[in-house]
Amino acid sequence: MTTATAADYGWIRSATSPFRYPLESGYTLTLVRGVSPAELLALAGVEPSGACEGLGELIEQHLELLEESDGEEGPYVLAGVCTVPGEEGDWTLALALGGDLGSLDFMETLSAGTRAVSHSSNGGKPMHFFHWYENGELRTEFEWPPVRSGSTPDELNDLICEVGLGLTDEDASRVDRKAAVFALAERLTGVRVTAELLALAEYRTAEVPEEPAEEWKSVTIDITDAHGVRTYAHIENDG
Numbered sequence: 397m398t399t400a401t402a403a404d405y406g407w408i409r410s411a412t413s414p415f416r417y418p419l420e421s422g423y424t425l426t427l428v429r430g431v432s433p434a435e436l437l438a439l440a441g442v443e444p445s446g447a448c449e450g451l452g453e454l455i456e457q458h459l460e461l462l463e464e465s466d467g468e469e470g471p472y473v474l475a476g477v478c479t480v481p482g483e484e485g486d487w488t489l490a491l492a493l494g495g496d497l498g499s500l501d502f503m504e505t506l507s508a509g510t511r512a513v514s515h516s517s518n519g520g521k522p523m524h525f526f527h528w529y530e531n532g533e534l535r536t537e538f539e540w541p542p543v544r545s546g547s548t549p550d551e552l553n554d555l556i557c558e559v560g561l562g563l564t565d566e567d568a569s570r571v572d573r574k575a576a577v578f579a580l581a582e583r584l585t586g587v588r589v590t591a592e593l594l595a596l597a598e599y600r601t602a603e604v605p606e607e608p609a610e611e612w613k614s615v616t617i618d619i620t621d622a623h624g625v626r627t628y629a630h631i632e633n634d635g
Contacts, residue, residue: 398483400582402560405575407591414451414595417493419574421458422519424497426490427585428512433477433488433600439506440475440498442602448476451491451594457601458493473497476599483586489597494519497604508532513584515577526577528552528584541568555583 408415418425428436437444448454458474465472473495480489490497496516498506506512507529515526527537528546536546541561544550553563559579560571582588 398582398586398588400559400579400588402571402576402579404582405578405589406572408575408578409572414455414591417455418491419517420519422494422517424490424492424495424514424516425581425589426492426497426503426506426512426514427480427482427487427581427587428490428506429482429487429510429585430485431488431506431510433479433490436477436488436490436506437475437600437602440502440602440604442475442498442604444600445603446601448599448601450596450599451476454491454493454599454601461603462494473604475602475604476597477602478597478599480587480589480593480597487585487587489587489589491594491599492604495604503527503529504532504534511584513581515574515581517574524574524577526580540565541573552580552584555580559583 407413408419426436431439434444446457448457454474454476461474462472473492475490475492475497477488477490479486481487495518496502503512503514509531511531512529513527515524517524523539525537525539528535534546535548536544536552538544538549541556542563542565544552556563557567559576561573561576561580562568562570578589
């Protein structure tokens, strides 16, 4: 089993990191075992639109996509998928630039009979999510590590601590949470994501149509006051 920690992913913040653009523009990185890139795109309901070599070229294609859209409706998300080695065989890595790869039930379908892990950021706003699915079931998800949900919200507690996140506000504030989430994904998949892997990968690409907005059911608001005290408010939509 891999022993990755947040320290192994400090490269994502370096000035020359190929991952700086995804962090700034928003992304979803998904890893699934035993599902080919073509199958993943089919399950996401998108058609392959081409191919590219390396994250740099994928970013260029995404910028071109945004320029062509120019405020009009259309796909704003570009996904690149490739095969990578991991625990118990090959995995597919899918990097969606600008948003999510599929609909809300995509991960359930994708993980049927296998394991799928994803983490994401919406870019400018401080919202960063982690999801672990097993055999179609959401096992653990969180935005802020002390507040977890899913069918087994505490099953990853030991790993969360080992990668450096911790289970308290104080612990989580001491580490680069994004680097730690990369390490947590590696612990669950055996896939070591490196700058070199992203820069040299041969991606199949697909433009992802924007999903229609769905009525929200609930939201958790995370508030930190001037004294550093965190308060969580969970609001249900009863309308």
